[in-house]
Amino acid sequence: MISAVYLINLKGEILIYRAYRDDVSRAAADAFRMQVLAAKEFRSPVQVFEKASFFHIRSSNVYLVAATRENVNASMAFQFLFALVEVFKGYFGGAFEEEAVRENFPLVYELLDEVMDFGYPQSCSVDLLKTFIMQEGQQLDPGRALVAASLAPAQVTGAVSWRREGIKYRKNEVFLDVVENVNLLMSSKGTVLKSDVTGEIVMKTYLSGMPECKFGLNDKLMMQGEGKKGGSGSIEMEDVSFHQCVKLGKFDSDKAVTFIPPDGEFVLMKYRVSDNINLPFKVSPIVKELGRTRLEINVKVKAQYSSVTGLNVIVRIPLPPNTAKVTTTAAAGKAKYEPETSELVWRMRKFPGDTEYALSGEVEMSARIEDKKPWSRPPISMEFQVPMLAASGLHVRFLKIYEKSNYNTIKWVRYISKNGQYLNRI
Template sequence: MSVSAIFFLDMKGKVLISRNYRGDVDMGCIDKFLPLVMDMEEEGQLMPIIQHGENTFMYIKHYNVYLVATTRKNANVALVFTVLHKIVEVFVEYFRELEEESIRDNFVLVYELLDELIDFGYPQTTDSKILQEFITQEGQKLEVAPKPPAAVTNAVSWRNEGVKYRKNEVFLDVVESVNLLVSATGNVMRSEIVGAVKMRVFLSGMPELRLGLNDKVLFEATGRGKTKSVELEDVKFHQCVRLSRFENDRTISFIPPDGEFELMSYRLNTHVKPLIWIESVIERHSHSRVEYMIKAKSQFKRRSTANNVEIIIPVPSDADSPKFKTSVGYAKYVPESNAIIWNIKSFAGGKEYLMRAHFNLPSVESESTEGRPPISVKFEIPYFTTSGIQVRYLKIIEKSGYQALPWVRYITQNGDYQVRVQ
């Protein structure tokens, strides 16, 4: 990566604090930064990377602070921006917020952190949990310099040695969000599943975990092509996963961080049948009143149940005197959102429910200017995945040989789930 220097600037371009890592750039070059940004802004060509002479500026803006990295080398730009965002993340952990005032109040601690985050232009320890073990929140130096935790010098920088629990447990959640757009005529215009495998790990020692999924590539390679499997796209892993092992034999092998983290995320750009189907009939009567009839039908298996369902139906901004009738749950008018919210606490599979609403419209109809926003739906279905992804096994290997309990849950929830109305 090789960053030459890091600068923190206020909104006027004045340097709040800086750190020269390699000594190969003139630190005065930062005086050119804000004028260059202003010129680009005036021309409508604002970009996060600015080339000026032999120097390259890469920057992000957080509240009233510019974080600027500069280099003279052909740096890995994606990695530089990742490090800048990591610096923000770490500083927010320490100061609650990263802004001009918090930097001025904590400049000694800022220098300490910058020295640990980056060494000679290369990223080092960027995990705030590890940093907080040997750089105290108050930034007070001990008389005897504290020994860095093993994670700093260890190959496994995201986990400390010597972690101990009386009860060894692993909780694994497969959470899928369904993004769906249905046209007014009932056609699915856009659908995708965005999934994540989230873990909470309470294990002693340095355990190795191996996770097996019903991965289509693996099943076809091992001659199990006809078995139900899922083709995962855009898979992103936590840094603890051994990528070479996954590329070789699709095994997800890792030494986990302690506590809560996201192991992986994925996407399936696939046709999804609407889990909760919405039909709407809206009758307008000569600018005086409007009536809604909303039918909701659950299109998943009877043994599953959607919890805390909210069906949000937009209404004209001049609607008043609401009246409701529901076959299940309750409806309420939320005037600040110009919407009816129909709440159904428990919506079993294969069920169909009705809601009727009546409003007066005292003024001239305003839909011609407002348009007709879509109905949106919120829900959560436990013990269910839309994609059919399954955890085949979760093995825990640790040299002391203790017994550990793995707990696996599946949850499907709404993402951007909308149904257009006629």
């Protein structure tokens, strides 16, 4: 049970104070402000003053503080504070700062009244809150004609709190994005030391009524749930987490992801794959030291995909901090030395599949007597984006939509592979 919520700026000034109970004194709150926020460094996010516990997080230039005298679950308190940040961002256009709080005092107080009742957290769903707390001047997607439901939905205390009734679209569409971040650590000899993919399935739904969606992937468990053996085309997903709209009971029984989607954009599920990763790029670096003041660099990058084109590919080659001059020749793109990070940055806007590009160059270094430590040779890192490629091998097998009016739905599926920590040791 939370007794009060404070929004405090970096100077220690209270911007907003909302008391839900009267068991936390003003003196305790002042002690927290003076002793914690006034300090330059503080380690623990939980502090106790006058037998009251203060849980605090920071978002941009605002501290969010929850105070209580009860022995509450700390994870619950922090989860509520982080959810509160997302609520404010949803109303303030993605930015939650002191300026936004000062310009929207009435709205902030109204939100604090709705998200908590007598110290007990209630719904923190932005979509649900926007059905009865409407910010003035809020605009819908101009390309879509959405007929809003009545202000107070019947689902406020029901099971489907993330979707309101009465939604109507002239054009019913579903956009599904499989976004994967590829992580790699490769040795200087070309041996893969560690690789995995962390991915998420992002959906944008513009559907009328109260549809039920059924979603299928080539995951081993899902395919076995349908009586199919996991063949060479199946993958094994780990650390899977779902949006609250997913019916976990049906997933446990028939291994199908069934859900009533929220309106608009949301993350349906997150996952990790650590076996049989299709690495988009292979980097072959050779760095030779020619004496104490010269380096010779040769880096080859090969695309290990076909039929698609990589976009905005960046190769960051670390150089010694005493680098004075760099001369390079690149088969594609442009290479430039950036002294502030001591890196040679090689940029290519497009990287066609089954293509190999090479970069060569010479580095001249200034001889510094004080530099006695040898160069540590940090790894080469990459940034990239490859559309229509799923590095994990994940494949959307089907997406079915059921609604009592039986309307036609246009479905769009897209795959995107991006870099996570993509490192190659020199």
